[in-house]
Amino acid sequence: MTLRHTALLxxxxxxxxxxxxxxxxxxxxxxxxxxxxxxxxxxxxxxxxHHSLLRNxxxxxxxxxxxxxxxxxIRQYLLESDTDATPFSRAQRSLVYRRAxxxxxxxxxxxxxxxxADDYEFIQHSLAPVxxxxxxxxxxxxGNAQCSRPYSASVLNISAxxxxxxSANAIRALNAGAARGGFFHDTGEGSISPYHREHGGDITWQxxxxxxxxxxxxxxxxPDRFAAQAATDQVRMIELKLSQGxxxxxxxxxxxRKVTPEIAATRGIAxxxxxxxxxxxxAFGTPLEMMAFLQQLRTLSGGKPVGFKLCVGLPWEFMxxxxxxxxxxVMPDFIVVDGAEGGTGAAPVEFSDHIGVPMREGxxxxxxxxxxxxxxxxxxxxVAGKLISAFDLAAVLAIGADWANSARGFMFAxxxxxxxxxHTNYCPTGIATQDHRRSRALVVPEKAERVWRYxxxxxxxxxxxxxxxxxxxxxxxRPHHLVxxxxxxxxxxxxxxxxxxxxxxxxxxxxxxxxxxxxxxxxRPDRFTPA
Numbered sequence: 001m002t003l004r005h006t007a008l009l010x011x012x013x014x015x016x017x018x019x020x021x022x023x024x025x026x027x028x029x030x031x032x033x034x035x036x037x038x039x040x041x042x043x044x045x046x047x048x049x050h051h052s053l054l055r056n057x058x059x060x061x062x063x064x065x066x067x068x069x070x071x072x073x074i075r076q077y078l079l080e081s082d083t084d085a086t087p088f089s090r091a092q093r094s095l096v097y098r099r100a101x102x103x104x105x106x107x108x109x110x111x112x113x114x115x116x117a118d119d120y121e122f123i124q125h126s127l128a129p130v131x132x133x134x135x136x137x138x139x140x141x142x143g144n145a146q147c148s149r150p151y152s153a154s155v156l157n158i159s160a161x162x163x164x165x166x167s168a169n170a171i172r173a174l175n176a177g178a179a180r181g182g183f184f185h186d187t188g189e190g191s192i193s194p195y196h197r198e199h200g201g202d203i204t205w206q207x208x209x210x211x212x213x214x215x216x217x218x219x220x221x222x223p224d225r226f227a228a229q230a231a232t233d234q235v236r237m238i239e240l241k242l243s244q245g246x247x248x249x250x251x252x253x254x255x256x257r258k259v260t261p262e263i264a265a266t267r268g269i270a271x272x273x274x275x276x277x278x279x280x281x282x283a284f285g286t287p288l289e290m291m292a293f294l295q296q297l298r299t300l301s302g303g304k305p306v307g308f309k310l311c312v313g314l315p316w317e318f319m320x321x322x323x324x325x326x327x328x329x330v331m332p333d334f335i336v337v338d339g340a341e342g343g344t345g346a347a348p349v350e351f352s353d354h355i356g357v358p359m360r361e362g363x364x365x366x367x368x369x370x371x372x373x374x375x376x377x378x379x380x381x382x383v384a385g386k387l388i389s390a391f392d393l394a395a396v397l398a399i400g401a402d403w404a405n406s407a408r409g410f411m412f413a414x415x416x417x418x419x420x421x422x423h424t425n426y427c428p429t430g431i432a433t434q435d436h437r438r439s440r441a442l443v444v445p446e447k448a449e450r451v452w453r454y455x456x457x458x459x460x461x462x463x464x465x466x467x468x469x470x471x472x473x474x475x476x477x478r479p480h481h482l483v484x485x486x487x488x489x490x491x492x493x494x495x496x497x498x499x500x501x502x503x504x505x506x507x508x509x510x511x512x513x514x515x516x517x518x519x520x521x522x523x524r525p526d527r528f529t530p531a
Contacts, residue, residue, distance in 0.1 A: 126470030162190025177451025245342025339385030
């Protein structure tokens with residue numbers, strides 16, 4: 001025995017003293033039991049073969065795991081600064097909380113941001129500001145000439161989050177808030193649950209590679225089941241998911257033990273059996289086949305807007321899809337660009353950290369490709385990925401987006417505290433869990449009000465930003481309205497930082513960017529592999 005064993009020796013000494021003195025009362029017995037437990041733990045530590053730290057430091061070595069376990073909470077509540085984004089800063093979360101609770105969100109004593117730091121961004125205001133426009137007018141009509149039932153979407157909507165990833169009460173609250181605020185609620189790939197339908201909020205139904213809610217017994221796309229679901233008036237748009245930002249190119253497995261009867265009924269799968277989300281679609285294998293599938297979805301849905309969502313990867317693959325649009329004449333009504341900074345309930349670390357194009361670069365690429373192909377005026381573009389404030393919206397609208405989707409922003413509105421336990425089923429706020437005892441703590445009417453208020457006050461803040469810049473509508477935002485600091489002594493307007501294509505310059509082979517010219521030449525409408 002050495003000093004390394006001091007904690008164990010003190011435990012043995014304490015046990016010996018309490019056994020010898022036999023102190024009376026509750027506390028005497030509790031002390032004896034506590035010392036006995038510590039001695040037992042210490043002896044076990046000496047003999048167990050798994051942790052050398054515990055063999056060298058019995059009893060006291062467990063403090064290391066205890067501190068490690070509570071480290072995220074200590075950092076978040078005691079050490080983290082207001083601007084540390086891990087992944088969202090305290091300032092970002094607080095902004096959502098205040099707007100959702102209708103608390104004052106005015107900021108005293110000046111900004112906490114370093115306005116001379118690299119990457120600082122701002123909007124250039126006008127010396128002739130205009131009256132604040134009505135946020136109710138910030139709508140985007142989605143649906144081109146091939147769509148017989150266009151939809152008027154808000155500039156801010158709820159991004160894709162499935163029932164199964166979120167609890168039933170979370171889905172109820174999100175949809176009820178969307179119904180009151182007049183914005184849409186994306187179902188995520190887990191299909192339309194009964195909880196999406198309770199409050200009648202507008203739904204964008206996401207169809208992914210598992211075809212949940214519209215699949216046959218072998219997991220293939222079932223046109224009849226799709227048509228039955230898509231026919232309901234609450235379903236306003238159909239979104240084909242090719243990939244998501246947090247784990248593009250990666251399939252998924254929901255273990256059978258987590259496939260409850262509710263989830264099984266919603267997804268059209270067997271209870272208690274592993275639920276597989278393949279990495280790619282089985283309904284099509286080439287860009288031309290993808291266009292035919294989109295047209296099939298549009299027809300089966302009765303002419304509702306149909307589009308697709310992707311995180312941009314190999315550039316010629318998206319360009320191949322655009323060439324397939326030109327070859328077939330089939331135009332999706334919208335495209336949603338998800339960024340690599342997007343969130344998810346669980347993803348491999350390497351995929352979250354090192355795969356996929358970030359949102360702004362992806363948005364610029366998609367926007368430029370559509371402009372260069374002469375199709376931008378027929379296709380709306382949405383974005384998703386770490387969008388919280390009105391400035392976040394303005395920044396993406398200025399460089400090519402028509403609207404934005406937010407997932408984690410609306411989760412904060414529900415009460416998410418960023419505990420980073422989404423994948424454990426032990427979400428402390430009852431949002432990302434299927435534990436009914438935990439989700440019962442989420443009171444639907446109260447949280448639905450917070451969802452609505454967060455949306456309303458954020459869009460109102462966008463209106464005030466626009467007015468300060470002398471603009472009447474988000475459609476008027478242009479790249480030159482936004483400025484990015486590239487060093488402590490230089491700033492650049494967005495139109496001076498990024499390449500912006502000219503109408504039809506890819507088709508007419510006069511694009512100024514070699515990157516776009518070379519990848520356009522590699523793209524083939526009949527396959528995803530490069531020429």
